Amino acid sequence: MKTFKWTLMLGIIGLASCGIDEPKETQSSFETMTVKKSNIELPYKFSARMKGQNDVTVTPQVSGQLMRICVTEGQQVRRGQTLFIIDSRNAQHELEAAKANFQAAQANLTAATAQANSAKLEYESNKNLFEKKIVSSYMLQNSQNSYNQAQAAVSQAKAAVSQAQAAVNQAKVNLGFCTIRATVSGIIGEIPVRTGDQVSPMTQLTMLSGNTTMFAEFSVTEGIVEAMVKNDMKAAEVDKYIASLPAATFVMKNGTEYPHKGRVVSLTGVVNAETGSLTSKVSFPNPEGHLYSGIQGTIVMPFAEKDVIVIPQQAVVRMQDKSLVYKVKADSTATAVDVTTEDTGNGKDFIVTSGLNVGDRIVAVGANNVTEGMRVLFPVEAKSEEKK
Numbered sequence: 001m002k003t004f005k006w007t008l009m010l011g012i013i014g015l016a017s018c019g020i021d022e023p024k025e026t027q028s029s030f031e032t033m034t035v036k037k038s039n040i041e042l043p044y045k046f047s048a049r050m051k052g053q054n055d056v057t058v059t060p061q062v063s064g065q066l067m068r069i070c071v072t073e074g075q076q077v078r079r080g081q082t083l084f085i086i087d088s089r090n091a092q093h094e095l096e097a098a099k100a101n102f103q104a105a106q107a108n109l110t111a112a113t114a115q116a117n118s119a120k121l122e123y124e125s126n127k128n129l130f131e132k133k134i135v136s137s138y139m140l141q142n143s144q145n146s147y148n149q150a151q152a153a154v155s156q157a158k159a160a161v162s163q164a165q166a167a168v169n170q171a172k173v174n175l176g177f178c179t180i181r182a183t184v185s186g187i188i189g190e191i192p193v194r195t196g197d198q199v200s201p202m203t204q205l206t207m208l209s210g211n212t213t214m215f216a217e218f219s220v221t222e223g224i225v226e227a228m229v230k231n232d233m234k235a236a237e238v239d240k241y242i243a244s245l246p247a248a249t250f251v252m253k254n255g256t257e258y259p260h261k262g263r264v265v266s267l268t269g270v271v272n273a274e275t276g277s278l279t280s281k282v283s284f285p286n287p288e289g290h291l292y293s294g295i296q297g298t299i300v301m302p303f304a305e306k307d308v309i310v311i312p313q314q315a316v317v318r319m320q321d322k323s324l325v326y327k328v329k330a331d332s333t334a335t336a337v338d339v340t341t342e343d344t345g346n347g348k349d350f351i352v353t354s355g356l357n358v359g360d361r362i363v364a365v366g367a368n369n370v371t372e373g374m375r376v377l378f379p380v381e382a383k384s385e386e387k388k
Contacts (some may be wrong), residue, residue: 035362075188339354
């Protein structure tokens with residue numbers, strides 16, 4: 001046992017003679033900052049869904065067999081371009097029949113007009129003779145009745161001609177409906193039909209998305225709108241305010257940022273009674289056609305917050321449901337204070353809404369290593385004071 005104690009003591013002396021120092025207690029150094037108000041730009045983010053400026057459901061106006069599909073899914077088309085062709089034989093026959101009925105109506109009108117002219121001459125002749133007391137009033141009355149009937153027949157014939165002309169026009173329209181054309185320039189969506197299918201006005205042929213301009217639709221709460229637009233603003237002032245809003249960015253689900261900026265076109269609308277939100281729109285140009293209806297992503301809009309207290313996120317210590325900041329007292333010791341914060345969205349700062357005042361000094365770096373009442377050193381400030 002004595003041998004072991006001596007060996008231990010010799011080992012300790014040996015370590016000391018080798019220059020190995022014993023551990024010493026050192027005092028940590030912290031960076032501090034003085035709380036002040038400043039302006040900061042906050043990125044407001046909203047989940048959004050793209051929609052074409054003119055999303056058109058393409059359906060037939062007439063029934064028939066689909067003879068030809070002239071486009072493919074995803075194809076860019078121009079306004080007036082042929083999309084589908086429906087069997088036009090029945091429509092052609094209907095047009096020919098309508099033209100024949102029109103010609104027959106015109107012939108009837110010609111005959112009725114001739115009869116009316118003849119009846120008029122007979123009536124005028126009998127009227128002359130009656131005044132000379134050559135014919136009786138009975139004959140005059142008969143000729144007048146015949147003339148009146150002939151005039152009525154002419155009126156009916158004219159109506160028949162108008163009706164037949166309308167039928168011809170309708171038949172021409174129906175024949176035109178057999179060729180379905182694009183009403184707007186855009187992108188062809190899914191085509192669920194095939195050549196040979198029997199289609200009708202109830203059949204959806206495709207969806208044509210007018211994609212020269214796209215709208216990102218998103219929901220905002222009434223509170224956000226009230227923060228953006230003052231309640232006492234007049235309609236003209238609101239429009240001017242919306243026009244002055246910063247440009248918006250559309251971020252795809254994969255994180256890709258769309259290169260063209262958008263402009264807010266509406267911030268108000270009908271509030272959804274269930275969700276308490278309303279739909280707003282941002283307009284995006286789509287010259288390359290890269291945006292499609294149905295694409296989902298995030299709208300990012302920067303808004304300036306003025307005269308707010310901004311501190312680094314690392315200055316805030318999370319403890320259960322509390323957020324703490326260590327304020328430095330006059331004797332250089334730290335004391336924890338509860339604060340309420342709002343995220344700025346930039347990943348490095350918080351806005352403090354309560355708990356701190358302008359002029360307070362807080363621990364900005366190293367707050368996680370501070371304990372209540374610990375003395376905090378200020379090496380940076382000491383150096384700056386020495387220079388002064």
